[in-house]
Amino acid sequence: MTELRLVAGVDCSTQATKVLVCDAETGAVVREGRAPHPDATQVDPAEWWKAWETASDGLLDGVQAIAVGGQQHGMVLLDEAGEVVHPAVLWNDTSSADATTELIAELGGPEAWAEAIGSVPVPSFTVTKLRWLRDEAARSAAGGVAAGGDAAAMRREAARRAAAVVLPHDWMTHRLAADRSGIAGITTDRGDASGTGWWSPTTNDYRTDLVELAFGRQLALPRVAGPAEVVGETAFGAVIAAGTGDNAAAALGLDLQPGDVAVSLGTSGTAFARCAHPTKDASGLVAAFADATGEYLPLVCTLNAARVMSATAHLLGLELSAFDEAAITSSGSDGLVLLPFLDGERTPDLPHSTGLIYGLTRATMQPATMARAAVEGLLCGLADAVDALRDQGVPVQRVLLLGGGARSRAVQALAPALLGAEIVLPEPAEYVALGAARQAAWALSGAATPPTWQVPLGKPEPAITVDAATIRANYSQVLTSTRPLLSTPYPSPGSGQ
Numbered sequence: 001m002t003e004l005r006l007v008a009g010v011d012c013s014t015q016a017t018k019v020l021v022c023d024a025e026t027g028a029v030v031r032e033g034r035a036p037h038p039d040a041t042q043v044d045p046a047e048w049w050k051a052w053e054t055a056s057d058g059l060l061d062g063v064q065a066i067a068v069g070g071q072q073h074g075m076v077l078l079d080e081a082g083e084v085v086h087p088a089v090l091w092n093d094t095s096s097a098d099a100t101t102e103l104i105a106e107l108g109g110p111e112a113w114a115e116a117i118g119s120v121p122v123p124s125f126t127v128t129k130l131r132w133l134r135d136e137a138a139r140s141a142a143g144g145v146a147a148g149g150d151a152a153a154m155r156r157e158a159a160r161r162a163a164a165v166v167l168p169h170d171w172m173t174h175r176l177a178a179d180r181s182g183i184a185g186i187t188t189d190r191g192d193a194s195g196t197g198w199w200s201p202t203t204n205d206y207r208t209d210l211v212e213l214a215f216g217r218q219l220a221l222p223r224v225a226g227p228a229e230v231v232g233e234t235a236f237g238a239v240i241a242a243g244t245g246d247n248a249a250a251a252l253g254l255d256l257q258p259g260d261v262a263v264s265l266g267t268s269g270t271a272f273a274r275c276a277h278p279t280k281d282a283s284g285l286v287a288a289f290a291d292a293t294g295e296y297l298p299l300v301c302t303l304n305a306a307r308v309m310s311a312t313a314h315l316l317g318l319e320l321s322a323f324d325e326a327a328i329t330s331s332g333s334d335g336l337v338l339l340p341f342l343d344g345e346r347t348p349d350l351p352h353s354t355g356l357i358y359g360l361t362r363a364t365m366q367p368a369t370m371a372r373a374a375v376e377g378l379l380c381g382l383a384d385a386v387d388a389l390r391d392q393g394v395p396v397q398r399v400l401l402l403g404g405g406a407r408s409r410a411v412q413a414l415a416p417a418l419l420g421a422e423i424v425l426p427e428p429a430e431y432v433a434l435g436a437a438r439q440a441a442w443a444l445s446g447a448a449t450p451p452t453w454q455v456p457l458g459k460p461e462p463a464i465t466v467d468a469a470t471i472r473a474n475y476s477q478v479l480t481s482t483r484p485l486l487s488t489p490y491p492s493p494g495s496g497q
């Protein structure tokens with residue numbers, strides 16, 4: 001019997017680290033582990049390392065190659081010695097909303113950014129976080145040494161000491177290498193570099209002038225490794241592949257084909273497709289990301305997806321399974337509209353917004369109606385995302401549902417009508433970690449293309465017939481008419497809170 005060649009894929013996501021050990025030939029998962037991350041938008045990267053150690057404990061025997069897929073955009077600042085100088089500021093931290101507005105204006109508006117990097121930055125993009133830190137440090141310095149207390153002092157010190165800026169997967173990849181010293185030799189890949197705001201998909205290169213624009217000085221940036229490159233070796237003797245951003249890793253795990261759009265319901269909601277050419281969207285809806293194979297990955301991202309369901313379930317005092325049952329058996333939302341912007345929102349660009357419920361009557365103020373409205377609200381946001389991809393010329397033949405939220409039967413049943421496409425449900429699996437494992441197998445093989453791994457399909461819940469046009473029109477009307485309110489910081493100044 002031939003011995004299995006094993007590879008590992010890691011997903012360092014917002015909520016958890018997940019590790020899969022797979023057969024390099026077939027992709028069959030032979031071992032898996034996971035460990036949670038702190039529920040915060042600024043996190044010490046040491047927490048990711050701790051989670052990785054817990055999640056991978058006892059799994060790594062015989063693993064010959066490894067790669068990391070990571071939540072995109074998070075700003076990890078390092079000093080010359082490679083020490084972290086500030087908690088990583090994650091993609092879902094909206095502190096940089098004002099910095100984003102300023103940066104967009106300073107370069108000459110949304111069109112200038114679309115020309116430079118294919119996308120218009122939102123507060124998720126790393127470039128805006130750099131500007132935020134610079135401004136915070138300057139503000140507290142101007143206010144005197146003690147201004148702002150410990151947090152402000154830390155930011156001043158971080159801005160002074162920062163020598164390099166990297167992303168979560170870059171940091172984890174470097175940390176895995178047995179032979180590393182300071183910031184020398186840190187790598188990233190096109191997929192993750194494309195979410196920084198200082199990498200151009202058209203020139204395939206960094207725009208270091210945009211780092212300077214944001215931070216006022218240059219920082220070292222990781223070398224962009226090739227899709228199948230070996231970038232190091234771990235202490236346990238496995239080769240390390242380049243790794244990538246989590247959505248690019250999921251695209252690789254799913255082996256997306258033309259006409260396929262992946263819709264992921266994790267902490268974020270994302271809709272993305274593989275594409276042979278870069279996109280350029282000055283409206284700011286579609287981000288011009290790169291994929292992990294040398295192509296492109298136009299993507300729309302919302303800040304609120306799976307947690308809309310867990311938060312509503314919590315409100316209703318229901319377990320997730322009971323919430324799901326309530327949403328699916330409800331006779332309908334009857335005009336109850338939930339705008340699901342519980343953590344602010346990125347698409348549409350409303351970083352200061354909160355959630356909103358419209359249409360409460362004695363008839364609609366029922367748990368099952370509320371559960372249905374929550375699922376419809378998050379799907380309406382994702383339907384707008386899929387439409388934005390269509391507007392960029394991305395063909396949408398089938399939608400592949402993934403992420404923790406895709407386990408919801410109500411999501412599966414309502415998605416065909418609301419997303420307006422055939423729904424395919426890949427067998428529930430950790431597709432980011434699987435894609436990272438496939439990249440590791442590719443790097444290990446030295447082949448020109450990634451190995452062929454089958455993606456088993458599950459059977460989605462039967463579709464529920466709903467009046468999708470009316471549900472989407474109601475959602476859109478509530479959003480349009482409350483937009484001025486949702487654009488204002490909440491609680492509003494002077495509210496006494």
Ligand SMILES: Nc1ncnc2c1ncn2[C@@H]1O[C@H](COP(=O)(O)OP(=O)(O)O)[C@@H](O)[C@H]1O
Pocket residue numbers: 013014015016265266267268306307309310320321324402403404405406407408409
């Ligand atoms: N059956 C379900 N119904 C709704 N949400 C679910 C279900 N199972 C898991 N989730 C949610 O999925 C989320 C985790 O999804 P995941 O894709 O792992 O997120 P991330 O990659 O952001 O860490 C959690 O918020 C969890 O509550």
Ligand SMILES: O=C(CO)[C@@H](O)[C@H](O)COP(=O)(O)O
Pocket residue numbers: 013014015070071072073091124195246247266267268269270299301
């Ligand atoms: O910001 C984006 C994409 O642009 C998010 O998709 C993050 O990459 C986080 O992903 P999850 O942890 O929700 O999977």
